[in-house]
Amino acid sequence: MSEQSRRPRKPAKPYRRPQKDPVRFLAFEALRAVDERDAYANLVLPPLLRKAREQGDFDARDAALATELVYGTLRRQGTYDAVIAACVDRPLREVDPPVLDVLSLGAHQLLGTRIPTHAAVSASVELARVVLGDGRAKFVNAVLRKVAQDDLDGWTEKVAPPYDEDPEAHLAVVHSHPRWVVSALWDSLGGGRAGIERLLAADNERPEVTLVARPGRATTEELLREDAAVPGRWSPYAVRLAEGGEPGAVEAVREGRAGVQDEGSQLVALALANAPLDGPDEKWLDGCAGPGGKAALLAALAAGRGATLLASEKQPHRAGLVARALHGNPGPYQVVAADGTRPPWRPGSFDRVLVDVPCTGLGALRRRPEARWRRRPEDLDDFAPLQRGLLRTALDSVRVGGVVGYATCSPHLAETRAVVSDVLKQRPDTELIDARPLLPGVPDLGEGPDVQLWPHVHGTDAMYLALIRRTG
Numbered sequence: 001m002s003e004q005s006r007r008p009r010k011p012a013k014p015y016r017r018p019q020k021d022p023v024r025f026l027a028f029e030a031l032r033a034v035d036e037r038d039a040y041a042n043l044v045l046p047p048l049l050r051k052a053r054e055q056g057d058f059d060a061r062d063a064a065l066a067t068e069l070v071y072g073t074l075r076r077q078g079t080y081d082a083v084i085a086a087c088v089d090r091p092l093r094e095v096d097p098p099v100l101d102v103l104s105l106g107a108h109q110l111l112g113t114r115i116p117t118h119a120a121v122s123a124s125v126e127l128a129r130v131v132l133g134d135g136r137a138k139f140v141n142a143v144l145r146k147v148a149q150d151d152l153d154g155w156t157e158k159v160a161p162p163y164d165e166d167p168e169a170h171l172a173v174v175h176s177h178p179r180w181v182v183s184a185l186w187d188s189l190g191g192g193r194a195g196i197e198r199l200l201a202a203d204n205e206r207p208e209v210t211l212v213a214r215p216g217r218a219t220t221e222e223l224l225r226e227d228a229a230v231p232g233r234w235s236p237y238a239v240r241l242a243e244g245g246e247p248g249a250v251e252a253v254r255e256g257r258a259g260v261q262d263e264g265s266q267l268v269a270l271a272l273a274n275a276p277l278d279g280p281d282e283k284w285l286d287g288c289a290g291p292g293g294k295a296a297l298l299a300a301l302a303a304g305r306g307a308t309l310l311a312s313e314k315q316p317h318r319a320g321l322v323a324r325a326l327h328g329n330p331g332p333y334q335v336v337a338a339d340g341t342r343p344p345w346r347p348g349s350f351d352r353v354l355v356d357v358p359c360t361g362l363g364a365l366r367r368r369p370e371a372r373w374r375r376r377p378e379d380l381d382d383f384a385p386l387q388r389g390l391l392r393t394a395l396d397s398v399r400v401g402g403v404v405g406y407a408t409c410s411p412h413l414a415e416t417r418a419v420v421s422d423v424l425k426q427r428p429d430t431e432l433i434d435a436r437p438l439l440p441g442v443p444d445l446g447e448g449p450d451v452q453l454w455p456h457v458h459g460t461d462a463m464y465l466a467l468i469r470r471t472g
């Protein structure tokens with residue numbers, strides 16, 4: 001008999017079945033869908049939350065926590081990856097994605113929320129037992145205990161390269177953005193460290209819900225009767241809802257008389273609608289209308305002046321969304337599915353034209369927590385010819401004396417000024433209009449004549465707008 005076998009045996013711990021915590025389990029399911037199916041968190045979460053509520057035992061606080069866990073984990077993924085990499089003994093690419101999701105969820109609870117350390121670790125280990133099995137739960141336990149040894153500031157000091165050695169790499173880790181995105185945003189924003197830090201921090205905040213009261217259909221007074229609603233900052237049609245405000249509960253939104261729309265998008269539509277024009281002001285075009293936010297505001301403004309809007313969108317299903325957004329508009333409008341680079345309408349037909357072109361969306365990172373990790377610098381090359389083509393046909397579509405608005409929800413210079421200057425170089429029949437006076441009361445719009453909005457300055461998405469007059 002060996003020495004070991006003679007020792008009295010420690011009684012084995014009775015096996016305990018893992019407890020499924022519905023909030024963490026739902027958050028994990030959402031992260032897996034984002035990773036495996038390239039799903040969008042803002043589309044995946046609502047049905048999962050609805051299903052959990054229908055099954056009972058899942059209240060509004062659970063839904064808020066699950067949402068915070070998913071959004072926070074995705075936004076902060078860059079920082080958490082760097083921390084987790086310092087706590088495991090192999091490259092992160094060799095850690096199975098579901099294990100990494102459990103670790104990231106745990107890291108977010110430990111470093112990005114007020115959940116007590118022991119609760120964050122034990123909830124994560126329990127989740128790991130449910131979704132990964134007992135063996136890998138031990139690994140999760142060991143890694144998260146290391147993560148728990150410091151707070152977020154302590155960790156970023158350890159894992160981020162020093163600012164003085166490599167400012168962009170430092171900011172990328174501290175503010176959880178891909179380095180090329182930090183670089184592009186900084187190029188566009190200009191200035192020193194303070195500004196870019198505020199912008200990157202703003203990208204990690206949850207945006208307020210802003211409504212638009214579509215003129216002639218709803219009023220801001222009506223929307224302001226909602227609980228904790230306050231007026232918008234810049235747009236006369238905007239109303240902001242306090243945290244947790246549910247747009248679906250607002251009658252005017254349910255009836256399509258109001259909509260959910262960032263104030264930056266409202267300002268773009270308003271600036272185009274108010275740009276000075278010589279001659280008639282009767283025919284307006286939105287050449288990239290889907291899903292229809294700006295088109296609905298433009299159509300309502302056009303109706304107030306006796307003008308009509310043609311809303312055009314290449315993707316038929318998105319044209320359907322435009323038709324839904326415009327339904328009930330008080331004046332005439334038309335929705336068509338058409339390629340804006342090969343339009344079916346005659347050149348020079350319109351007095352005002354908007355092209356809100358497809359882009360990387362780097363100006364709306366607050367809304368799409370996973371977008372920054374999906375985008376690649378090469379995407380810019382894919383968009384470049386389309387953006388130029390759409391602006392060229394927009395300029396052809398407007399009559400002499402009419403105005404085109406070129407808009408993006410990206411501040412990347414390759415999608416904003418580079419497109420406008422490339423196209424206008426070959427168009428001596430055009431001139432840029434100073435857009436700044438058309439956003440009255442809005443400060444810090446840049447040196448003009450185009451305008452760039454910023455989340456950290458204006459509380460809006462980083463929308464860009466150039467207004468161009470066709471001079472003949």
Ligand SMILES: C[S@@+](CC[C@H](N)C(=O)[O-])C[C@H]1O[C@@H](n2cnc3c(N)ncnc32)[C@H](O)[C@@H]1O
Nearest residue numbers: 288289290291292293294314339340356357358
């Ligand atoms: C940034 S979105 C427009 C957002 C819209 N203005 C709003 O406020 O709801 C760009 C739209 O252009 C559409 N698009 C892409 N290529 C197009 C093309 N060649 N012609 C017309 N629309 C196109 C996309 O399908 C997408 O719906």
